[in-house]
Amino acid sequence: MTDLTKVRNIGIFAHVDAGKTTTTERILKLTGKIHKIGEVHDGAATTDFMEQEQERGITIQSAATTCFWNNYRFNIIDTPGHVDFTIEVYRSLKVLDGGVGVFCGSGGVEPQSETNWRYANDSKVARIIYVNKLDRLGADFYRVVAQVKDVLGAKPLVMVLPIGREAEFVGVVDLLERKAYVWDDSGNPENFEVKDVPDDMKDDVETYRAELIETALEQDDDLLEKYLEGQEPSVEEVKGCVRKGTINLSFFPTYCGSSFKNKGVQQVLNAVVDFLPDPTEATPQPEIDLEGNETGGYAIVDPDKPLRALAFKIMDDRFGALTFTRIYSGKLIKGMNVLNTATGKNERIGRMVEMHANDRTMIDEASAGDIVALVGLKNVQTGHTLCDPDNPATLEPMVFPDPVISVAVAPRDKANAEKLGVALGKMVSEDPSFRVEVDEESGETILKGMGELHLDIKVDILRRTHGVEVEVGKPQVAYRETITQPVTDSYTHKKQSGGSGQFAKIDYTIEPLESGSGFEFESKIVGGSIPKEYIPAVEKGFKTSLDRGPLCGFPLLDFKVSLTDGGFHSVDSSAIAFEIAAKAAYRQTMPKCGPQLLEPIMKVDVFVPEANVGDVIGDLNRRRGMIKSQDSTPTAIRIKADAPLSEMFGYIGDLRTFTSGRGQFSMEFSHYAPCPRNITEQVIEEVKEREAAKKK
Numbered sequence: 001m002t003d004l005t006k007v008r009n010i011g012i013f014a015h016v017d018a019g020k021t022t023t024t025e026r027i028l029k030l031t032g033k034i035h036k037i038g039e040v041h042d043g044a045a046t047t048d049f050m051e052q053e054q055e056r057g058i059t060i061q062s063a064a065t066t067c068f069w070n071n072y073r074f075n076i077i078d079t080p081g082h083v084d085f086t087i088e089v090y091r092s093l094k095v096l097d098g099g100v101g102v103f104c105g106s107g108g109v110e111p112q113s114e115t116n117w118r119y120a121n122d123s124k125v126a127r128i129i130y131v132n133k134l135d136r137l138g139a140d141f142y143r144v145v146a147q148v149k150d151v152l153g154a155k156p157l158v159m160v161l162p163i164g165r166e167a168e169f170v171g172v173v174d175l176l177e178r179k180a181y182v183w184d185d186s187g188n189p190e191n192f193e194v195k196d197v198p199d200d201m202k203d204d205v206e207t208y209r210a211e212l213i214e215t216a217l218e219q220d221d222d223l224l225e226k227y228l229e230g231q232e233p234s235v236e237e238v239k240g241c242v243r244k245g246t247i248n249l250s251f252f253p254t255y256c257g258s259s260f261k262n263k264g265v266q267q268v269l270n271a272v273v274d275f276l277p278d279p280t281e282a283t284p285q286p287e288i289d290l291e292g293n294e295t296g297g298y299a300i301v302d303p304d305k306p307l308r309a310l311a312f313k314i315m316d317d318r319f320g321a322l323t324f325t326r327i328y329s330g331k332l333i334k335g336m337n338v339l340n341t342a343t344g345k346n347e348r349i350g351r352m353v354e355m356h357a358n359d360r361t362m363i364d365e366a367s368a369g370d371i372v373a374l375v376g377l378k379n380v381q382t383g384h385t386l387c388d389p390d391n392p393a394t395l396e397p398m399v400f401p402d403p404v405i406s407v408a409v410a411p412r413d414k415a416n417a418e419k420l421g422v423a424l425g426k427m428v429s430e431d432p433s434f435r436v437e438v439d440e441e442s443g444e445t446i447l448k449g450m451g452e453l454h455l456d457i458k459v460d461i462l463r464r465t466h467g468v469e470v471e472v473g474k475p476q477v478a479y480r481e482t483i484t485q486p487v488t489d490s491y492t493h494k495k496q497s498g499g500s501g502q503f504a505k506i507d508y509t510i511e512p513l514e515s516g517s518g519f520e521f522e523s524k525i526v527g528g529s530i531p532k533e534y535i536p537a538v539e540k541g542f543k544t545s546l547d548r549g550p551l552c553g554f555p556l557l558d559f560k561v562s563l564t565d566g567g568f569h570s571v572d573s574s575a576i577a578f579e580i581a582a583k584a585a586y587r588q589t590m591p592k593c594g595p596q597l598l599e600p601i602m603k604v605d606v607f608v609p610e611a612n613v614g615d616v617i618g619d620l621n622r623r624r625g626m627i628k629s630q631d632s633t634p635t636a637i638r639i640k641a642d643a644p645l646s647e648m649f650g651y652i653g654d655l656r657t658f659t660s661g662r663g664q665f666s667m668e669f670s671h672y673a674p675c676p677r678n679i680t681e682q683v684i685e686e687v688k689e690r691e692a693a694k695k696k
Contacts, residue, residue, distance in 0.1 A: 004301065004369045005278045009326070011077045011096040011125075013116045023102055023132060023259040023268075027067065027076065030189055030265060066354050066371075069269045075371040093119050095312045095326035095371065098276030099127040100268065105139030105256070109147040115664065117152050126247050126282070128271050131256040134162050135169045135263075141256045148254070156254040157215055157242065158208050160267055163198060172256060172264050173197050175209040176235050181267070189262035215251060216241040239274055246275040247282075279369030285310070285328050287393040299328035299395060303367040306330050306391035307338060311377075311384045314430050321429070322353075322373040323380050328395065330388060331367040332374075339389040343379050346389060351375040382432045406437075407455055408444040408473035409462075416468050420445065423466035427458060434458060444473070477600060477646045479683060480672050481549030481556045484594035486511035488564075491588055493581035502574065504581035505567035506530070506538060510589055513558045515672070519546055520560040530566040530578070537575040538563055541582025550590040551597055551680070552687040557672070559593075597680040598672040600645045606655065606665040607636040615658045623647035624676075636662075642670055646679070 012023060067074050077096065093099065099120055103109060120127055131144045141162045148156045160172040163180060171182035171192065180201075183192045197205050213233065217224040219241040223233050245251050253275050257264020279301040285308070287297040299308035307330030315322045325332075332338070337346045353373050354361045366372045380386070385395045411417040424436045424445070435448040449455040462468045488509045495502040513520065521539040530538075542561050549556040604625065608616045610632075616639060617627060625643035632638075655663040675683070 004280050004303075006072045007075070007278055007369045008072060008272050008276055009075045009095070009097045009279060009369070009371055010272055010276060011093055011099045013093070013099055013101060013113075013120070023100070023130065023265065026189065026259045026262060026265045027069075027074070027269060030069070030269060070273060072273050074272065077371075093123045093125050095310060096125060097279055097282035098272070099125050100272070101127050101129050101252070103129065103131050103144050103148070104136075105131050105134040105141060105144060105258075106136045107133075108144045109151040114151065114662065117154070124249065126249060126275075126277055127252050128246070128268065128275060129156055129252050129254040130268050131254065132259050134165075134256055135167060135258040135261050137166055139166055139169075145254060148252075155215075155251040157212060157245070157251040159212065159242075159253045159271065160255050160264070161201065161204060161208060162256050163201065169258060169261075169263065172267060173201060173205055174267065175205060175212050176238060178205065178209070181264075183261075183263045187262055189265060192263075192266075213238055216245060219244045219248075219250065243275045247277045285395045287395060297393060299393070301368045302329050303331055305368070306388040306393075307332065307386065308388075308393060308395060309338075309386040310395050311374075311380045311382060311386065314380070314382055315373075321377065321426075322375060323377045324371065324373050325386065327366055327368050327370050327372070329368045331365060332372070332386075333365045337389060338386040339392055340380055340384050340386055341392055341394040342381070342384040345379060347377050347380060347386065349374060350377075381429055406446050406448040408446055409459065409470040410444065410473070412469040412471060416470065419466060419468045420462070420470065423462055423468050426466075427461065431458075479552065479554045479600075479675070480598040481551050481554050482515075482558050482596050482598055482674075483510070483512045483556070483590065484596050485592075487589055487592045489585065489589045489592070491581055491585035492567075493577055493584060495577075501569075501572040502577040502580070503567075503569040503572040504534070504577040506563060506578070506581050506585060507565035508585060508589075509562045509564060510593055511560050511562070512593070513560050515558055517558045517560075519543060519558075521563075522560065523563045525563060525565070530563070530568055531573075534568065534573065534575055534578045535563065537578040538582045541579040542586055545583050545586040550587075550593075550595045552684055554597070556590070556595075557598065597675040597683060599675045599679070601642050601670050601673045602645050602648060603670040604639075604641045604643050604648070604665060606639045606641070606663060608639065608655075608659050608663045610637055612659045612663065613637050613639070616655065616663065619654060619658065623651070644673075644675075644679075 065076050067076065093116075101113065101117065101120070103113060129148060131141050133139055134141060145156050145158060148154050158175070160174055162169055163171045163173060163182065171180060173180045178197055180195045180197050181192050182195055183189075213227065214224075216238050217227050217233065220237075223237055223241065227233055242253060246253055253271055255264065255268050255271060257267070259265055282301075285299045287299060287308070299305075308328040309325045309330075309332065310328065311323045311325050313324040315324065332349055332352065334349055334352055336349050338349060339345075340347055351374070352363050352366060353375060354363050363372065374380075385393070387393055409420075411420045424447075428434055428436055433449065434454070437446045437448065438444070447455055447458060449458060459470065459472055462470055486509060488507075490505070490507045492505040493502060519542075521542065523535045523538075525535065539561075546556045546559075548554075604620070606616060606620075613630070617630075620627060620639070620641050620643060623643050624647055625641045628640045628642060630637060630639050651665065655665055
């Protein structure tokens with residue numbers, strides 16, 4: 001049985017390029033999990049095992065690994081920093097008890113670290129801060145600490161001070177112990193000496209130490225009172241207070257070092273043990289009913305309670321589907337049956353593995369507080385709860401943002417067409433922020449995602465991992481058409497070619513309706529000028545025509561046809577004749593009704609730093625956007641606007657440029673609105689070109 005007080009489930013998160021993956025590599029080396037360090041820039045890091053990650057030098061999907069430090073077991077998840085993959089950070093933080101926020105010593109608090117920090121606040125995850133890359137030019141520990149206060153509105157608790165700056169950085173001073181840890185230049189993390197505090201740092205050390213003790217003792221009134229009376233607390237008492245304050249998010253212990261040069265990482269590992277919560281101390285997960293309302297119950301971390309586990313990530317690899325699962329309470333034993341509350345079906349637990357990046361160790365049982373991967377579960381998706389069939393409950397599910405961009409893909413040939421469906425099915429189950437739809441009008445497969453890099457990598461995964469070659473189209477907009485003027489008209493269908501002929505005459509009025517009304521048909525025939533049995537055929541003729549509008553062939557919305565009069569022939573008239581008459585009448589009259597092109601308007605929600613509001617609003621106006629509101633939030637300004645979808649392609653890139661990557665946006669469909677004339681002419685030209693290309 002694992003002693004839960006000796007388990008730490010932690011995630012490492014930061015802005016892209018602050019050194020998360022390098023820090024993870026150093027932790028694995030120090031804990032004896034790997035013997036040779038792999039570097040990210042060589043594409044050899046242990047946790048970056050996808051080809052796409054090795055080439056681009058970025059982390060795309062979270063990797064899980066387990067290691068031991070001083071008899072404590074760490075389950076570590078290395079998360080991506082790039083904004084298109086924040087979904088990975090979000091779902092990792094959801095199942096972790098603590099986190100290490102890595103900040104670059106020269107870059108400081110960067111935009112993506114703000115987003116990840118916000119996610120961690122939402123998930124109430126205790127964190128320690130690690131300021132990395134202090135050996136770099138322009139690195140300044142004290143500046144980064146000030147930014148954590150100003151930009152994140154958080155309270156850093158400085159635990160160590162750096163010795164030397166930039167290239168002269170040699171080690172750290174532990175404030176509580178008043179000891180200096182100095183590394184040599186061999187690059188070995190084990191090669192350090194413990195010395196006295198350098199003379200030129202003594203004053204700073206005492207100032208920061210006093211601040212550290214006062215802040216920590218606010219967690220314990222008795223100790224604070226004694227301290228104010230002049231009684232110095234022991235190091236253990238201070239550590240107890242720091243742990244308490246870290247777990248209740250009062251402050252964040254702050255460390256520094258250079259992972260690449262192997263300096264200062266041990267202190268971070270000790271801090272994880274000393275200050276981050278074990279699974280029993282973290283905020284327990286609320287249980288909900290099937291409607292999503294909280295039941296008041298909590299999944300308390302205890303191996304003897306009924307099983308509660310959350311599937312937080314699905315990964316497909318050469319051995320089949322792996323479902324990463326965090327066990328909150330109870331035990332998972334190989335061969336047992338569990339209930340999936342989302343599908344209502346039972347699943348049998350086959351193989352269970354403990355993951356180390358993409359290597360695995362088979363295990364027979366796991367219990368509360370563990371993170372394991374289950375092999376071969378068929379119907380489990382991200383966010384599903386696995387529980388005891390006799391004592392069911394659902395854990396609070398994850399909420400995923402809607403995709404904002406789409407492209408059409410087509411398989412190169414028939415062999416690829418068969419593989420495409422299977423590959424996309426696997427990719428959608430792995431990544432809930434990636435969606436696939438088939439356009440009913442064109443029959444194209446549409447991929448939707450969180451950004452252009454996101455879709456770029458998905459197409460790359462299709463090609464490499466699944467061996468599917470696809471052609472990628474330009475992003476498309478689904479336009480619609482409507483009419484603006486009523487017209488009364490008449491049409492006669494006559495056909496005589498030996499034997500019985502065809503005859504149908506209809507008089508009708510076509511008029512525009514309110515937006516959103518759809519298609520309406522009314523017969524005003526009195527006195528039998530058209531027999532009753534032929535009237536449904538007239539309606540059918542108009543209804544089957546509305547898929548192609550008179551302007552560009554987009555579906556036609558919101559109009560009414562009233563049948564006023566007509567004529568028939570006792571021999572030559574038939575239902576088919578009246579249906580043909582109605583179709584021809586549609587083609588004859590619609591162009592006279594003032595047809596108009598409609599475009600989809602999106603609700604756009606943008607978060608930007610205060611300094612960039614003017615630029616962003618100016619840009620939205622240029623994109624024909626209508627600004628609806630502007631509100632302040634603690635970290636940014638929120639702008640709400642309506643803008644046409646056709647103008648929003650490539651927006652994320654421009655927004656990042658205006659805001660140095662700090663801006664974020666989401667958008668969803670709102671309504672259809674009339675297109676300006678110049679846009680209509682442009683679309684008509686494009687449609688003509690496409691038709692001509694097809695004929696060739």
